[in-house]
Amino acid sequence: MSLFHLSDYFLLRTPLLPAASAVDLLTITERHEIEEKLRHLFQNEQLKEALFLASPAFSAEVQKWLEYKKESSSKMIASLLKYAIRMSTRSTPFGLFAGVSFGNIAVSEKKVSLIRSNANQAVLKLDTTILTKIIEQISKDKRIYSQLYYRLNPTLYLDGKYYKYYQKVTNGKKGQHILKRIRLTPVLDRVIQYFEHNKKTSHYQSLIDLLQGLGASITHAALFVNNLISLGIISSELQPNVIGRGYLDSLITTLERVDKEGNYLNPLLTIRKWLHSSQSVIEIRTAILKLLQPLAPDLDMTNSLQGDLLIGMDENNLSDTALDHIRDQFQDLLPLCNQAKLTDFDRFRAAFSVKYEDRMVPLTTALDPDIGIGYGRQEGVYNITDEILGEVNNITPAGEKKYGDHHYQDLVIEKFVESVKNQFTEIQLTSKDLDHIAKQRKQTVNTIPSSCYAIGNLLRSSCQENLFFNLVTIGGSSSGNLISRFAHLDEKLNNKLKESADTEQQQFPNAILAEICHYPDNNAGNIIYRPALRKATICLSPTIDKEQEQIDVNDLYLFIKDQRLILWSRKFNKMVIPRLTTAHNFEQGMNIYKFLADFQFQNNRLDLSWNWGIMKEQPRLPRISYKNIILSRAQWRIQKIAKYPSTPQAFIKNIQAELAIPAMVIISSGDNELLINLDNPFCIEIVLDHMCKREIILTEYILNDYSSVACDKDGHIFANEIIIPIESQQETFTNESAPQESNLKRCFPLGSEWLYAKIYCGLHVADTLLKEIFPLIVATLNQQDVLKKWFFIRYNDPSPHIRFRVELSDPSQYYFVISTLNTLLEQFIKDG
Secondary structure, X not given: OOOEEEOOEEEEEEEOOOHHHHHHHHOOOOHHHHHXXXXXXXXXXXXXXXXXXXOHHHXXXXXXXXXXXXXXXXXXXXXXXXXXXXXXXXXXXXXXXXXXXXXXXXXXXXXXXXXXXXXXXXXXXXXXXXXXXXXXXXXXXXXXXXXXXXXXXXXXXEEOOEEEEEEEEEEOOEEEEEEEEEEOOHHHHHHHHHHHOOOOEEXXXXXXXXXXXXXXXXXXXXXXXXXXXXXXXXXXXXXXOOEOOOHHHHHHHHHHHHOOOOOOHHHHHHHHHHHOOOOOHHHHHHHHHHHHOOOOOOOOOOOOEEEEEEOOEEEEEEEOHHHHHHHHHHHHOHHHOOOOOOHHHHHHHHHHHHHHOOOOEEHHHHHOOOOOOOOHHHOOOOOEOOOOEOOXXXXXXXXXXXXXXXXXXXXXXXXXXXXXXXXXXOEEOOHHHHHHHHHHHOOOHHHOOOEEEEEEEEEEEOOEEEEEEEEEEEEOOOOOOOOHHHHHHOHHHHXXXXXXXXXXXXXXXXXXXXXXXXXXXXXXXXXXXXXXXXXXXEEOOOOOOOOOEEEOHHHEEEEEEOOEEEEEEOOOOEEEEEEOOOOOOOOXXXXXXXXXHHHOOOOOOOEEOOOOHHHOOOOEEOOEEEOOEEEEOOEEEEOOOOOOOOOHHHHHHHHHHHHOOOOEEEEEEOOEEEEEXXXXXXXXXXXXXXHHHOOEEEEEOHHHOOEEOEEEOOOOEEOOEEEEEEEEOOOOOOOOOOOXXXXXXXXXXXXXXXXXXXXXXXXXXXXXXXXXXXXXXXXXXXXXOOEEEEEEEEXXXXXXXXXXXXXXXXXXXXXXXHHHHHHHHHHHHHOO
């Protein structure tokens, strides 16, 4: 039985230009010829618009050059060359340089039919930084803010005499959420209770009326409410909602109700019309800037627009049978899954087990750095002031490098040595290799999430009929992580994502899969907007969207069962499984957001990609493959140089000869890749500029040996990246129940009637203690009539120990118990 089931759809990502455009440019060695080629290329209106959206200022300079009104410079030509290469080789969407298209996987006689048309569509939207600044401006207008509904901060909770909550503090595009506290007062408590009884939502005037009813003047009532807003305790309905309706549409809908004079509504309606206009991007941006200027006069409008490209396709279909062998090979590769630990989560889970044992506690309590455990970077470290909490310490101790278990690394070293003996030829993993790793690592299906995705390049080979797949990774907490941000481009994609989310929910009939709803900062705002895929959300950011069931943070509880943390909703009396269906990097997020995002991966973190581990620093690494799956491309690591060489071409030729580097390679820097030709003097200059700054990595250009399956009707080949949603076929464990609540006293401080000692020892020593020493301890205590009750428990968390508990007949006798334990255990303590 196959554990993996490929969904019946995929997302194609592909660049604007055919792959040959870059190759043609890189084979030109004379500057004037490259200039003419670039001049001809950028006469194309689509390229002009893509360049303009990416960099309006640079685009203006290029336009002058195209019109022969400006001389070119080496820097301009180098930049323009890089842009042109990016538009023809990189499939990762970026503005209008590359785009996406929804595709079908179905029964078909044609194995592959990915044929592009010329009907590309640019879809524009306001940058979220611009939009949030407009919202800030509107929110200062009393005619508007006094007519709005407000929502209580969803992270707010009570801690003794204080309310605590997270407030977003923004610095330009970046932002952070700071844990704050404010002293509980009768008036504040009355306001918060009012929100609680009204589904955490209230109209501004209702708050004024409430406070006047408590004896405040209208002036003081307004001042109090405005302070609540400025402190982030309540937020207006204008705040961006990351799930559901688009930011601008949501804002306009609200303004249609409250902006009777149309001061803000009318410009925004006109802006929306322009965004949907068929005019050029340049005309659209120019018109929108004029409309934005009065709304946000002091704002930098450089990146006012964001764009996505919907690629026109005549056909976009893959046969299910054409992918059967790839699916099966994906499953074969599961033993190679990187077993990276969730350090913060694992540490928290261990601490939770020790502190709370089998109790169920509120999530907010457990994550609180004062009264609970804290989480991640914020673990128990902030400065307390009378009213507001200081910023949480951001320092994280550096950990050791982790390269996976030694069985995996033994295989890596073995295959590397084998390749060196064979002149760095491609390494072909075998089924025997994978079976051996699987047995050693004791791989189980628990490492597979209920849904995930595979991303990579779908390729043809001239020497084999079956398709090849250059794998980037198989991973994700769900199948929609990399796809959801594009759902607004295509209704079919939107519907399929919802079907996938429904299918995933069906695998957990006794639990609720809830989407984490959070607006981290303006930078992330452009990529985290997505449709309402699930029926429930866990709201961490204020929102007044009533389309989904909202699970309150204060309704969530934690308990531990079978070494697994369970998140529980008291309202629904069900287990809650968080999901974050975006590609957002949440590592630096506020602790509750990071905790819920980490929670997704408990027991089923999947990251299937090749890991060179301790060998990754080698100057040369071969290609790694398994049957039709390319796991890792060949790469070369070149050291930083102290100064620019006097003979650049000869210098690079020597490195090429020494490491056997082909001419056409990719220079890699993180996720950024740039195709270069080491026979081209312009590319040599680019490489040496990089080498003067840092060590560089060159990666093989996979289309040297393979061909992309994407093309147009004229046969021009386009690079591709395919994202295939995957459902896993496995049993899920969700039939959980919350622990029974007890009124028993659990806390017995030193000096009370109960006393316990932890005795850490190995298993055999524990046997000896229980058989020989504990009877002496109990007998000695009974002789003095000290004991009422006693018992012991053998624990293995976090390490083996005996927990010995006694109930004293007289609490003042605790010293005698401690003295007896010390005396009878003295020899064992000395022996270590």
